[in-house]
Amino acid sequence: MSKQVDPAKSVSRTLKKRTGTTSDTIYAHIFDAILEHRLAPGTKLSEEALGEIFGVSRTIIRRELSQLAHEGVVSIRPNRGAMVASPTxxxxxxxxxxxxxxxxxxxxxxxxxxxxxxxxxxxxxxxxxxxxxxxxxxxxxxxxxxxxxxxxxxxxxxxxxxxxxxxxxxxxxxxxxxxxxxxxxxxxxxxxxxxxxxxxxxxxxxxxxxxxxxxxxxxxKLDFDEEGASDDLHVVFSHLGLGKKNTTVKE
Missing domain, CATH: 1.20.120.530 (GntR ligand-binding domain-like)
Structure with a gap:
């Protein structure tokens, strides 16, 4: 079950500066990549790959994906994991x-x-x-x-x-x-x-x-037609300069 978040605090999370690899900024980076269409709808959001990219544990990634799912921009399906939502x-x-x-x-x-x-x-x-x-x-x-x-x-x-x-x-x-x-x-x-x-x-x-x-x-302005972007998580977040050089953050 996803954690309950105060709505006003949830609003403030995406207004913070997008730097670093803390929990809030990991959330913001993933959120931005989805909303800016750098992550294609339907892209699988691997906990392992994202943990490697941001240098944090899979537990932290799972928590942030859960909150994004609560907001409707990520879908989490049993036995399939998380993926970017793709509204019909x-x-x-x-x-x-x-x-x-x-x-x-x-x-x-x-x-x-x-x-x-x-x-x-x-x-x-x-x-x-x-x-x-x-x-x-x-x-x-x-x-x-x-x-x-x-x-x-x-x-x-x-x-x-x-x-x-x-x-x-x-x-x-x-x-x-x-x-x-x-x-x-x-x-x-x-x-x-x-x-x-x-x-x-x-x-x-x-x-x-x-x-x-x-x-x-x-x-x-909506024509319900075009799709694009990338499904490679390392490519999407390459501009952050993160990845294997980071030390894993413990929960």
Missing amino acids: VEEARQILYARRLVERAITELAVQHATEKQLDALREMVVEEQKCFAQGDRGAGIRLSGEFHLKLAETANNTPFIGFQRSLVSQTSLIIAQYEKGTRSHCSFDEHNELLDAISARDTEKAVSLMMHHMDHIDA
């Missing part, structure tokens, strides 16, 4: 529908509860998101776009919604990485700024309308 078209549509309902409620609550300090922090995230896309780092841009919505959920002042959003954003980001064509334009940072302006103005109707338009924009 029907599963993708169901996830996106659920996401719409949660986003509407979060937006309504954010209008009521978000502080200007929280909104300023979200605007800073939008700037970073824009920089990533401008520099051609589409994967990091997708990740930051998802993290924007996680932080927005925190402003709603409703703990259950943070947990719902965590799972839905993770799965939506996987769907985008799997099904959105990289040649298409990405303007979510403009939509994010407009949404923050409406929330700051305490205009619930406009904020909800903008959020639903944002969801429409995500749907319109």
Whole structure:
């Protein structure tokens, strides 16, 4: 059974700097490789190979894969182990529908509860998101776009919604990485700024309308067609400079 994690703490895990080989950063590296489509859907996530890459025990890897499975981006099957989730078209549509309902409620609550300090922090995230896309780092841009919505959920002042959003954003980001064509334009940072302006103005109707338009924009870019990436774990994480030189971390 996977461990229970406080939703707010779970959100903060992927906002940490991606360096080192501690438990949190191993989780973040695997999470990023999946969401940035460097790991192909259906790729087997070998505990042995990942333990060698990050220089930690299989127990630590198993724990992190369990948490990723809890969030819907990894599948763990009896006698087959862990693999990157690969949502079907029907599963993708169901996830996106659920996401719409949660986003509407979060937006309504954010209008009521978000502080200007929280909104300023979200605007800073939008700037970073824009920089990533401008520099051609589409994967990091997708990740930051998802993290924007996680932080927005925190402003709603409703703990259950943070947990719902965590799972839905993770799965939506996987769907985008799997099904959105990289040649298409990405303007979510403009939509994010407009949404923050409406929330700051305490205009619930406009904020909800903008959020639903944002969801429409995500749907319109999905063609449920292209696949790619690599199934070689050592290739995917080679940029980290980790592997056999690391000393195994004991549990």
